[in-house]
Structures are given as structure tokens and as C-alpha cells.
Amino acid sequence: xxxQIRHKDRCIVIEVSGAVNMVYSPQLxxxxxxxxxxxxxxxxxxxxxxxxxDSSGLATLVEGVQLAQQENKKFxxxxxxxxxxxxxxxxxxxxxxxxxxxxxxxxxESMMRKKxxxxxx
Numbered sequence: 001x002x003x004q005i006r007h008k009d010r011c012i013v014i015e016v017s018g019a020v021n022m023v024y025s026p027q028l029x030x031x032x033x034x035x036x037x038x039x040x041x042x043x044x045x046x047x048x049x050x051x052x053x054d055s056s057g058l059a060t061l062v063e064g065v066q067l068a069q070q071e072n073k074k075f076x077x078x079x080x081x082x083x084x085x086x087x088x089x090x091x092x093x094x095x096x097x098x099x100x101x102x103x104x105x106x107x108x109e110s111m112m113r114k115k116x117x118x119x120x121x
Contacts, residue, residue: 002049003031010041011108013078017049020057028057032064042074042111046104053085058092065097076100076107 001024004015012035020028028045035043043064047053061077068075076099080086089095101107 001027003027005031005035007040008044008104009108009112010039011044011111012038012040012042013044013046013104013108015046015049019052020050020060021052021054022056025054025056025060029060029063032060032067036067036071036073040073042068042076044076044078044101044104044107044111046078047085048079048081050080050085051082053082053088055092058088058094061098062094074099074111076111078102078104078107 001016001018001020003017006013006015014028014031014035016028018024032043032045045061045064064075078101080089080100086095089098099107099110101110
């Protein structure tokens with residue numbers, strides 16, 4: 001697995017490629033944990049390059065959702081293009097848990113809109 005972490009317009013984008021399995025998911029978990037204390041609206045995990053994910057990778061993403069809720073921030077997935085990964089979300093009945101977007105830009109825009117609504121209350 002390879003990862004690149006970028007700051008993009010008050011969001012952190014974690015680009016992941018390769019397999020997210022029990023060997024590599026701890027690295028993704030650490031990246032997600034490090035991202036939340038930063039002054040950003042949320043974290044976007046870009047799964048464009050991921051062709052395989054096991055239950056430990058799925059658990060890492062669920063943990064990302066939980067961290068986002070604790071920190072009052074957003075967590076989204078972008079470019080989930082692997083049928084295998086999408087199927088894993090569906091069979092685990094967690095596909096509705098994750099906000100998924102076709103592009104990083106759509107995910108970022110959604111986060112910015114939601115953060116603006118929260119701060120304007």
C-alpha cells in the first residue's frame with residue numbers, strides 16, 4: 001500500500017493505492033488519526049488506487065467515521081472505483097455509513113457546504 005497526504009482547501013486528502021489489508025491498514029489508521037487534530041473541516045480518503053480491502057481496512061474506515069463524529073468534523077470517501085471494495089461495503093451493510101463521492105472536488109465541496117451551515121447556526 002502507498003499513501004500520499006495532501007492539504008486541499010481546509011481538508012486533508014489521503015490518497016491510497018494498493019491493498020488495504022491487515023498488514024497495511026495500521027498505516028492508514030495512523031494517517032487518519034493524525035489528520036483529525038489539525039484545523040481542517042474534514043478528511044477525504046481517496047480510494048481510487050485500491051483494488052483490494054479486507055475487514056481490517058473496513059474497520060479502519062469505520063474508525064475514521066467515528067473519529068470525525070467525535071471531533072465534529074467530516075469524513076468522506078472519494079473515487080471508490082473497485083467493484084470488490086464497493087461489494088465489501090455492501091455485504092457488510094456499511095455502504096450507507098460512508099459518504100461517497102465520485103471526485104475529490106465533490107467531497108471537498110460537500111464538506112465546505114456542511115461546515116458553513118454548521119457555523120452559521
